Amino acid sequence: MKIKAALAREKGKVTIEELELGAPRRGEVLVKLVASGICHTDFTTMNLEVPTTLPMVLGHEGVGVVEQVGDGVHALAPGDHVILSFPSCGFCESCQQGRPYACDDSTALFFSGFYADGEKRITDRKGEKVGALFGQGSFADHCIIAERNAVKVDPEVELKSLCSLACGAQTGAGAVLNRMKPMPGDSIVVFGCGAVGISAIMAAKLAGCSTIIGVDIVPSRLALAQECGATDVINGKDFEDISAEVKRITGGKGAHFALEASGVPALVRQMLQSVRKEGLAVLVSFVSGPVEIDTTMLFVGPCISFAGTVEGASNPPIFIPRLVQYFKEGRFPVDKLATYYPFEDIHRAMEDARSGKAIKPILLF
Numbered sequence: 001m002k003i004k005a006a007l008a009r010e011k012g013k014v015t016i017e018e019l020e021l022g023a024p025r026r027g028e029v030l031v032k033l034v035a036s037g038i039c040h041t042d043f044t045t046m047n048l049e050v051p052t053t054l055p056m057v058l059g060h061e062g063v064g065v066v067e068q069v070g071d072g073v074h075a076l077a078p079g080d081h082v083i084l085s086f087p088s089c090g091f092c093e094s095c096q097q098g099r100p101y102a103c104d105d106s107t108a109l110f111f112s113g114f115y116a117d118g119e120k121r122i123t124d125r126k127g128e129k130v131g132a133l134f135g136q137g138s139f140a141d142h143c144i145i146a147e148r149n150a151v152k153v154d155p156e157v158e159l160k161s162l163c164s165l166a167c168g169a170q171t172g173a174g175a176v177l178n179r180m181k182p183m184p185g186d187s188i189v190v191f192g193c194g195a196v197g198i199s200a201i202m203a204a205k206l207a208g209c210s211t212i213i214g215v216d217i218v219p220s221r222l223a224l225a226q227e228c229g230a231t232d233v234i235n236g237k238d239f240e241d242i243s244a245e246v247k248r249i250t251g252g253k254g255a256h257f258a259l260e261a262s263g264v265p266a267l268v269r270q271m272l273q274s275v276r277k278e279g280l281a282v283l284v285s286f287v288s289g290p291v292e293i294d295t296t297m298l299f300v301g302p303c304i305s306f307a308g309t310v311e312g313a314s315n316p317p318i319f320i321p322r323l324v325q326y327f328k329e330g331r332f333p334v335d336k337l338a339t340y341y342p343f344e345d346i347h348r349a350m351e352d353a354r355s356g357k358a359i360k361p362i363l364l365f
Contacts, residue, residue, distance in 0.1 A: 005122070005140035006346050007130065008046040009055045014139075014346065019057070019130060020123045024070035024144050028115075031082060031145060035340075036138040037061035037163035038353050038361040039195075040263065044286050045111060045133055052111040056131040057122060059363075060086065060110075061166040062138025063159040066150070073147045081159055082150040083324075085166045085316040087135040089116060090148055098318075101311040110134050116146065139346065141365045151320045157328060161335040163362050164195050165323050167311065169334045172199030172261060174312015174319060175284050176207060180257045184208030187255040189246050189274050190230075192262030193221040195337050195360040196284060198228050200259050202332050205229030213249055215242055216262075218356050228336060236267075243273035254279060265291045272298045272306060283308045338362050 003021045006014045024030045042058045044050050062084040066076050076082065087109040088100035095103050103109065105116075113131015114120055121144045122130040122137065137143050153162065164170075172195070182188060188204045190197045193216040204212045205228070214225035214233045222233040232249050239245050247254050254276035260268055263285040272293065275281050281304060299306065312319070326332035339358040341349040343365050352358035 001142065003140050003142045004343070005057045005137065006059065007055055007057055007124075011048050011054070012046060014046060014058060014350070016344065016346065017124065019140075021142055021144065022121045024068055025117070026071045027073060027147050028070045028144050029066050029073060029076050029147055029150055030068040030142060031062065031064040031084065031150065032067045032142055033062050033064040033138055033140060033365045035063050035160040035163050035365065036363050037166065037168065038349055038363065039168050040286065041167065042133070043350075043354070049286065050111050051107065053113060053131065055124070055128070056113050056133055057137030057140055058133050059139030060084075060134035060136050061163045061168065062136055062143060063163050063166070067142070069147075076147055076150060076152060080152050081155045083153055083162055083166050083320055084136050084138055084143070084145050085149055085151055085170070085320060086110065086311050087116070087146060087149050098315050099313070100315060101309070101313055106310065139363065141343070149316070151316050153321070153324050154328070157324060160340065160362060160364060161338065162324065162327070164199070164334050164337060164360050165320050168195035168360060169199040169323065170314050170316070170320065171284050171312045172196035172259070173203035173323060173332070174314040175259055175282050175309055176200050176203035176257075178313040178319065179282055179307065179309045180280055182207045182209050182257055185210045186257065187211035187213070187250050188257040188259065189213040189215060189255040189271070190259045190261060191215045191267045191271050192260065192264075192285065193218070193225040194261065197259070197261040198225055198337060198359065199334065200261065201225055201229045206326065206331055211250060211255070213246060213255065221356070221359065224336065224359070228333065242270045246274040250276070256280070258282070259284065260287075261285050263287055269293060272304065275302070275304045278303045280305045280307065284312075340364055
C-alpha cells in the first residue's frame, strides 16, 4: 500500500515522501497512525550518532488503530487502539525473564532499520529498500510493527495524549519507578526538564518523594516541572556548582537519587556529586562527549552507585497500562508536555524540539 512518511535519506535531513509498505507478516500488525511523538532518539539516528544506516523512516512513539493483522496474531484485532513501543526479540534470556529493555538484540532491532526476520517492509519509488526505526517507523500514516511491541489500550482514552508513553515518558517514569524504586520521603534530583525529566518528576511524586528537584536552564521548563510535582527547581545558569545547591536543599547530605536526562556531559559529574552516601545515580540520556570522573572520590568514598538504563527498565505490556491508568486518574498528566503539529509541519516541529520551544512535539495524521 502507498504511504506518506518522513524519510531520512542523508545525515541531518528528512523529507516527506510517498513510499510502498508491504503487508504484515506472521506475528505483525498494520497500524493506521493517529499521532507520533518526536524524541531525541530520532535526532541521534538521523545525525548518525548511533550505529544505523540510511535511508530510514524515523519515528518510534506512535499511537494508532490496528487495521490488519498477520498470521499468528492472537492478542490484537482490527479496531484495537495501540501504543507502539520498543522492539525486542522475545527469545533471549532477558526477554524470557520479563526484561525486554535488556534484549540481546536491542541495538540492531532499534537502529538497523530491519525487522526481526532480517528484512525490511518499506520500498521507495526506485525500488530501494528503506529501514524503519525501532521496527516501527511511525513518522508515517501507516506502519507495521510486531504484535509483541504493540500495547492495547482503553479506546476511551484520547490516543494523541499517550504518544510519549511509548518511549520518552516510559523512560523517565520507569527509571524512577522500576530502577530507583524510591520510598516515600526520599529525595531526588532530575537534571534536564524535557519530556523524560518531567516524566521522572511526575513518577517521583507518585512514589511519594518529599523533595523533588528539577534542574534546567529554561525558565518555562522549570515552571512546568513545578506544576508537575517538583518541590524545588534550580536554573543551571544561576549556579556554578549545581551539586552544592542540591546539597543545600537536602540539608547538606545530597539526594537519595539522581537522574541525568539532559545529555550534557558536564552534568554527569554534577549528578554524581549531588547524591548522598549510598545513593543511586541513573543515566538515561545519550551523552555526546567525554566525561572525566574521579572514581575514588565519587564512588569509593561516598559508596554511591552509578547505573544506566534503557527505556526505563520497562516491560511495556505491564508498565504502559499502569501509566495509562495513572493518566486516567489525573496523576500522570503527560498531555501537559505536548505541543501538536500537522504531519506536514514536521520540520517546524523538529526545530521547536531542538530549540526547546516544545517539550514533546507530537505529529498528527
